[in-house]
Amino acid sequence: MTTAAIDPELLTRGGLTFDVDGPRATITLARPEALNAQTPATWEALREIGESLPGEVRAVVVRGAGRAFSAGLDRRFFTATEVDGQPGLSGIAALTDDEADAAIAGYQAGFSWLRDPARVTVAAVQGHAIGAGFQLALACDLRVVADDVQFCMAETGLGIVPDLGGTYPLVHAVGYARAVEICLSGRRVGADEAVSTGLALRSVPRAELDGAVDAAVAALVTAPPKAAAETLRLLTGVAEGADPAQALAAERAAQLRRLRSLAAGEG
Incomplete structure (x- = not known):
């Protein structure tokens, strides 16, 4: 396993570690003494990882x-x-509209790259995943959870809103009505409900979480890389609202690209 070329000082300030092992990269929130609470430096480091990710990486695990x-x-x-x-919440409120918009957009960029169809992303979630933690898990394609997981969208109850990209994947995972209830009530969502509603792929005992994620990643990277990336783009298009005719057209175009690539010996 190697440590990728990310500024180590930035990773330390952000409370992260980042390692690459062949086709897999692992991002670890590494402030256990603070229950991995996040800061703008965390989001800056996440954004830098997304911008610097080696091309051979096919799966990213966030834990x-x-x-x-x-x-x-x-x-x-x-x-x-x-x-x-970095400005606190009151500091952001004191910025001009353009300055505040740019600041929050920069924070969101630390999350949004996790949905790039060039690779598959998996959140390994145990214990509390609250607010920004919930939204970071939602930024990933898949969530594998421990049986002690507690998801909570706490922002609305604190007088603010989820603004790190979590609303879109939450609605797509659980539906509009359940997303409304989860966000406005601020209640905790446990492992069984997360799996039954599609919020999580599967739940395992806490001691088995790392092994379950390892197995999931191993299965997800078995397909040829270019075929996997094209398939992820097709599925992303459907998730983002492509109608049936658009989905069929996208499938035709993707298949033609693949056939031509295979005929040219490009894999």
């Missing part, structure tokens, strides 16, 4: 060290105007 996946935003940002050189 949390310790007993929780992530307890959400570091609490300091709810009370301070500035923390670690």
Whole structure:
């Protein structure tokens, strides 16, 4: 296993570790003493990882060290105007519209690359996944969860909204009505419900989570890389609202690209 060429200081400030092992990359939220609470530096480091990911990586696993996946935003940002050189929530409110929009868009970019169809992404989730933690898990294509998982979209109850890209995949995973109830009530969603509603792929005992994720990743990278990427793009198009005619046209175009690539010996 090797450590990819990401600024180690940035990873430390963001509370992350990042490793590449062949076709698999692993991002670990590594502040277990703070239940892997996130800061803008976390999102900056995530964005840098997405921009610098080696081309041979076909699967990315996002996991949390310790007993929780992530307890959400570091609490300091709810009370301070500035923390670690970054504006807190009140500091963002004091920015101009354009400045605030650019700041939040930069935070979102740390999450949005996880849905790039060039690779498949898997969240390995145990314990609490609250707020920003829930949204980080939702940013991934798949979620494999431990039986002690507790998802919670806490933002609305705190007077703010989920703004890290979580609303779109949540609605697509569980449907509009259930997403409304989850967000507005702020209740906890456990493992059984997560699996039954499509929020999680499967649930396993906590001690078996790493092994289950390893097995899932091994299965997901068996297909030829270019065929897998084309298939992910097709599925992403449908998830994003392509109608049946558009989906059929996309399938035809993708298949033609694949046949021509295979005929040219490109794999």
